[in-house]
Amino acid sequence: MRAQYQQAIEQHRQRVFSFARYSLRANEDAEDVTQEVFIKLWQHWQKIDHSKLGGWLMRVAHNAVIDHVRKQRPMQANIDHYAEVEEQVGSSSEETMLDQENFKQQLQLAIKSLADPFRSIIVMRDVQGLSYAEIRDVLDISESQVKVYLHRGRRKLRDNADLRRLFETQFGRGSRKPNLVDVSAQQAANDKGSNHVK
């Protein structure tokens, strides 16, 4: 039992921590969530269905993240957010070329600022590569609802003012034509992207 438990930790720790880290602002909170999840796993070891262990862990992680988001003090959260953005704006003004890293950091902030379930679904689907069926089981909603929330969440993400501003300063609105490809090539790329699993 002990060996199985340790094996389960090794197998799922990355997925649980990643989910928490991309959902919460503070690294310490993500670490707390990871600890909580694996302690609960030990406490409920005999009761859970081990064939669905991954889904169970993600559900517990999702609930723990929601609890942490509720506990976050709004003032403190805003201060952290502005501090991070300021740091990035300062560094981006020094760069003249496209700073992919800056954009990535801003994107992570934008994801964290989304409300649930948009945030959780984007992290689980686009960052972690979970299937619609797995997300459905974690959140206990239908697959079509998962798709609707995913598309709405992506639109909300793109509506993030800081992210859009950063994109426009780096690409310049209208100054650079997008690299449009023909439909069949795009479809091939889509197939690769939609099956993306990390």
Add this chain to the structure above:
Amino acid sequence: MSNNIESQCYVVQLQIDGYIDGDLSQSQQELFMSHVHSCEACAQEFHYAQVVQDTVLELPQLDCNDQVLEPVHRLLKDGDTKINTSSQSILSQIKALVSDIPAFIRYGVPVALSVALAVFISSSLPDADGVNSLSQDQVALEVNEQYSPEEVFQALQDLNLAIDYLNQMSQRTEVMIGNRFLVTPLQDSINASFQRTRGDTTVQNDPI
């Protein structure tokens, strides 16, 4: 004309995620791309969506330090026996304890205790005439020694008054709850449906 283009832009921008996920049909994809090729605003929006999506897909899986899981491993190491014993059922622990006791004690003590209990109960039961060992006359006598008959009568009257008062309060509470939660909402609901069927448009706060 411009309204038509705007509505096309609106539809195309709603389809961006469907296109990225490969959820559009062949004809929808062709319409989508032909519009994106001809509309700079939609092309820009599509490009932005692609960049955001590609960047999200490139985000790495993160892992925590081993130190983070140290308390979990410590719990496993320190609390191993504790957790194992607590996970055993209490019944099985009791069985294990009982099986260690010699047979004559294991069966003899419950039998002796049962006999003692039976003797105790039989001594406190009423006798054949239905009279307890402490007779009713004795009880009355003891009461009479402490309180006069007038005092006892007065106490009984007070008790009756208190019981009446509590009964009235209980009835009133039942009526209030009934009005508040059952009767009034039901009446409102019936009135609202009645007014609606008559086509009365002045219904306010329709509960349905």
